[in-house]
Amino acid sequence: MKITSRFTIAVHTMLAIYTFQNKYKVTSDFIASSVNVNPVVIRRTLQNLKAAKLVDIKAGIGGATLAKNAADITLYDIYSVVDCINENLFNFHDNPNPDCPVGKNIHSVLDKHLTAAQTAMENELKNVTLEYLSNQLKIYINNN
Amino acid sequence: MKITSRFTIAVHTMLAIYTFQNKYKVTSDFIASSVNVNPVVIRRTLQNLKAAKLVDIKAGIGGATLAKNAADITLYDIYSVVDCINENLFNFHDNPNPDCPVGKNIHSVLDKHLTAAQTAMENELKNVTLEYLSNQLKIYINNN
């Protein structure tokens, strides 16, 4: 089981907005064409990003723009917004047997380590800003 | 989307085997009762663990035992065995548009950071041995 592609779709969306917002009207159709998914999927993603105040969307006329400085947006912000996982990365089996010493204490023993693993992953995402990704992207584009 | 409970079920299974293997015949029914899942789920888990040479299973007579020293088994070993995720934690959307500068380079820009996040998580799991978990468990049991 993996983390939904909604996350990478959202990152792609943010990067497309930041790259093109000063040149084009960045509509859901435009983004959908770059990401290669259905426009409705992008609109749903944009609604999530908007609710977290990461983007502004112009209803009617169309087009999305960043609502914050790209240097202040990390992969973790995007990951948090799109509910890739709902709180816990690791799915724990329900109702271990309280009448067994192992079943009774398995949560006490294991939970902190699962949390630590998840936190380590999330901290890596916090290290990467949208601005940094955009700068890297420009290097790749110039080398094409 | 989360990591399957097959992982915590497998950890619970290993901990139950280690805890009880010198006292009882640890059958799939026994483990299933502690974990509180169907015995077939435990048998499938045991098959995975056996394939990775983490446990021995006695067909016919019944009962599972550790095949390695508990100090040499980490959460990562168990996580690797059970295919909680099949290689990549993050599911990337398929076929970003190669005719768009963003779509063309999104993998080049993003992949390394997703890998870094996954690796950070997995490294945390490598820090925790079954022996350590068992020692912690004993402390909890003694305090009950």
Next chain:
DNA sequence: GTAGTTGTAATCACATTAGTTACAATAAAT
């Protein structure tokens, strides 16, 4: 051979995902 257990296939219900259609609401342009 009996009893208890493993090994494994088959089927089921459920949840999640992403795709898709459809259309009302919005707002600029004319």
Next chain:
DNA sequence: ATTTATTGTAACTAATGTGATTACAACTAC
């Protein structure tokens, strides 16, 4: 005011993955 392009959102579908469950052959000690 009407037209046009777009957003916002509901509804439905197909595909997939998970875990539960039933069933039974194979195995091994007794």
